[in-house]
Amino acid sequence: MENPYLPYPVRIEEITIETEDRSIKTFRVAFLNPEDKKRFSYRPGQFAELSVAGMGECPIGIASSPTELGFLLFTVFKAGVVTTQLHNMTEGDILGVRGPLGNWYPLDEMEGKNVVIIGGGFAFTTLRSTIVYMLAPGNRKRFGEVSVVYGAQNEGMLLYKDELSAWQERSDIHMHITVDCSDGPFCKYHIGFVPGITEQKITSAENSVAIICGPPVMIKFTQPVLEKVGFPPEAMIMSLENRMKCGIGMCGRCNVGAEYVCTDGPVFTLAELNTLPKEY
Numbered sequence: 001m002e003n004p005y006l007p008y009p010v011r012i013e014e015i016t017i018e019t020e021d022r023s024i025k026t027f028r029v030a031f032l033n034p035e036d037k038k039r040f041s042y043r044p045g046q047f048a049e050l051s052v053a054g055m056g057e058c059p060i061g062i063a064s065s066p067t068e069l070g071f072l073l074f075t076v077f078k079a080g081v082v083t084t085q086l087h088n089m090t091e092g093d094i095l096g097v098r099g100p101l102g103n104w105y106p107l108d109e110m111e112g113k114n115v116v117i118i119g120g121g122f123a124f125t126t127l128r129s130t131i132v133y134m135l136a137p138g139n140r141k142r143f144g145e146v147s148v149v150y151g152a153q154n155e156g157m158l159l160y161k162d163e164l165s166a167w168q169e170r171s172d173i174h175m176h177i178t179v180d181c182s183d184g185p186f187c188k189y190h191i192g193f194v195p196g197i198t199e200q201k202i203t204s205a206e207n208s209v210a211i212i213c214g215p216p217v218m219i220k221f222t223q224p225v226l227e228k229v230g231f232p233p234e235a236m237i238m239s240l241e242n243r244m245k246c247g248i249g250m251c252g253r254c255n256v257g258a259e260y261v262c263t264d265g266p267v268f269t270l271a272e273l274n275t276l277p278k279e280y
């Protein structure tokens with residue numbers, strides 16, 4: 001039996017500085033061993049523990065889609081010890097990836113439905129995975145209308161800018177990108193907070209599922225907007241980012257009530273979250 005605490009070694013192939021304040025970088029990594037690549041079969045919404053030798057590890061959502069072959073993407077905000085070490089690494093360096101961990105967005109159950117994706121800040125990472133997955137040839141027809149509301153503080157803080165532009169050009173996805181404040185008079189995005197833009201743009205809950213991922217304040221004010229439109233708690237899906245240690249249900253660090261966020265989640269419907277103590 002494999003040791004679940006042992007990470008797979010990966011090499012950093014490319015580092016992209018996502019935001020103008022340089023606080024968020026995307027790491028494109030490739031497995032050193034082809035066997036590890038085969039074992040690492042994941043779905044949008046899952047995460048992995050990234051480790052830096054001698055420093056420790058931390059949970060990071062998988063930003064790539066399983067439809068993108070040959071590499072994994074992780075988008076990392078420089079928060080503390082491990083993420084600062086990651087930010088100090090360069091292309092060619094080796095790090096560890098343990099996973100895939102946790103559950104995933106129920107994309108198979110969402111077939112035939114309209115999908116509303118709502119994201120804010122750097123929590124957009126697993127939403128990128130989901131969008132790329134749904135837009136992949138062969139997958140797009142499985143879903144109805146796809147709408148995205150994505151917000152950041154300003155234009156410089158938006159992630160994946162080239163992809164956002166490409167998605168805005170497509171007719172099979174409705175992109176509603178918004179910034180809290182614009183840096184100039186020619187802002188090509190909406191100006192305003194995510195809940196307000198959601199209220200303007202998402203006007204029907206019929207045959208629809210919403211995936212919401214972002215800072216707590218964004219979720220707090222977006223949830224009533226979706227409820228008003230008619231989304232029931234079963235059709236609102238969220239991803240939690242509780243503090244974690246083992247990521248495999250062994251240490252008890254991440255529990256909310258009787259649920260372990262690392263194994264029962266991080267993806268929950270609002271109906272499920274409503275049965276838990278408000279500790280998340």
Ligand SMILES: Cc1cc2nc3c(=O)[nH]c(=O)nc-3n(C[C@H](O)[C@H](O)[C@H](O)COP(=O)(O)OP(=O)(O)OC[C@H]3O[C@@H](n4cnc5c(N)ncnc54)[C@H](O)[C@@H]3O)c2cc1C
Binds near residue numbers: 058075079080
């Ligand atoms: C399922 C999951 C997915 C995640 N996905 C991403 C992702 O895609 N990109 C990303 O940048 N981050 C993500 N995070 C958050 C990331 O795990 C933390 O920022 C990271 O653990 C910080 O590690 P560190 O060693 O750099 O910081 P530390 O030195 O451990 O801590 C630095 C500061 O951050 C605080 N902190 C640490 N972890 C958390 C946390 N989970 N919630 C709130 N505060 C915390 C500490 O209290 C401290 O103040 C995710 C977390 C979870 C649980």
Ligand code: FES
Binds near residue numbers: 244247250251252
């Ligand atoms: S992180 Fe250890 S039980 Fe969830």
